[in-house]
C-alpha cells in the first residue's frame with residue numbers, strides 16, 4: 137500500500153491510497169471516525185449559592201440554561217490532545233484511576249454577567265498550552281447579577297463512547313476515476329467537452345484530452361453525450377482518493393498516523409491470537 141498526499145493543511149488532508157482494496161480503505165475510514173482517543177470534558181462541577189465579585193457585589197450562581205445543557209456544550213469543545221502526554225483514566229498507573237495530571241485536565245471557569253461565556257474562558261489548571269483551541273465558541277449568555285463558577289475535568293475517550301470524543305469529520309473516499317478516450321471514434325472538433333460538470337475535458341491539438349483526472353466524479357454525463365464507445369469512465373477499486381478533516385484537537389497528519397498505528401496493532405493482535413489456535 138502506498139500513500140500519496142495531494143493536499144495537507146493543519147486540519148485537513150487529501151491523499152491517494154494505491155495498491156489497496158475497498159475493505160482496507162473502509163477499515164482506515166472507520167479507525168479515523170471512531171478509534172482515535174482525544175481529550176474532552178466529562179465531569180462538570182457547578183458552584184451553587186451566591187458568588188461575591190472582587191468589587192464586593194453579590195451574584196447569583198444561575199444561568200439562563202440548565203446545568204445539563206451547559207455541561208453538554210462544555211463537553212463538545214475541542215481540547216488540544218497530545219497522546220504522548222495522556223493515558224486513559226481507567227488505565228492510569230500513576231493514580232489507579234483516581235485522576236491525576238497524566239490522565240485528566242482540570243479547567244476552571246469564573247465569569248460574572250452581563251456577558252457571553254465562551255470556550256476561551258476555560259482556564260486550564262496547570263499548563264496554559266491546554267487552553268481550548270478555538271477561543272470563541274459561545275456557551276451561554278449571563279444576565280445582570282448572574283455568575284458562573286465551574287470546575288470541569290477532561291479525560292481521554294473515543295467516539296465509540298460519545299461523539300464529543302470524535303477527532304475527525306467529513307471522512308470519505310472514492311474510487312480513483314479512470315477516463316479512457318478514443319479519439320478515433322469521435323470528431324474532436326464537435327466533441328461536447330463542455331458537458332463535463334467539473335470541466336476536466338479539453339480539446340488540445342485537435343484531440344480530446346483529460347486533465348486533472350482525479351476531479352472526475354464518475355457522473356457518466358460524458359459517456360452519455362459523446363459518440364458511443366469514444367469515452368469510457370470507471371472507478372479503479374485498487375486506488376482510492378481519501379479526504380477528512382479534524383476538529384483541531386490534533387493535526388490531520390497526527391490523526392492519520394494514530395489511526396494507522398491502531399489498525400496495525402489490532403491486526404497484529406489478531407494474527408498473534410490466530411497463531412495460538414490449535415488446528
Ligand SMILES: [Zn+2]
Pocket residue numbers: 225228229230231232233234235236237238239240
Ligand atoms: Zn492518573
